[in-house]
Amino acid sequence: MTGLEDLLHRLLHEFERRRTRYALMGGFALGALGAPRATRDLDFLIHRDDLAGIHDFLTAAGYKRIHHSAEVSQYSGDLPWGGIDFIHAFRPLALRMIEQAASMPSGRLGLDVRVVRPEDLIGLKIQALANDPARLHKEIADIEALLSVRSAVDWGRVKEYCDLFHQDALYADLEKRFRHV
DSSP: OOHHHHHHHHHHHHHHHHTOOEEEEHHHHHHHTTOOOOOSSEEEEEEGGGHHHHHHHHHHTTOEEEEEOSSEEEEEOSOTTOOEEEEEEOSHHHHHHHHTOEEEEOGGGOSEEEEOOHHHHHHHHHHHHHHOGGGHHHHHHHHHHHHHHOSOOOHHHHHHHHHHTTOHHHHHHHHHHHTTO
16 A cells, blocks of 8 residues: 555545545546546545544644635645645535535545545536636646546536636537537
8 A cells, every 4th residue: 555545544544433524526536536647635625514623633643734724724744745635615515515425435445435526526626727727727637537538427517617607618618529428
């Protein structure tokens, strides 16, 4: 087991032990959904009310919280592969993402991991590019990779996210190129 796999295993075990409401997102979620790409950190959506217990676990394990706001917490340790990012779920859409996350086998780890739905991951990518236009190409590449391997996508939900973040042209382009796939 690699160091990153060990970290993920320990986190998943702790999530299970504490009954943490969470969902994997980011690069590892892309891989779990069939569109792998290189990544060096773990990204989770976590119910805001469950964060304190996970913070205690991570700090006891030697991690330092390097950023904390009402919406995000970032942790770093003495590890070569990067940190752990948590988006705090407290708004209705984020809570829905956690509630509807699918439990998937995590391969060699022997534990299941809850992963956001493909449409919700696309929604998070749309939010990221709307909030930071410098991320446009990276986020679009991830969305395209995911849509190219997913035969069943809830296009109504994708449109909901595009509408929310004023990305009508993006929706029209994605629908034209990928809805038939």
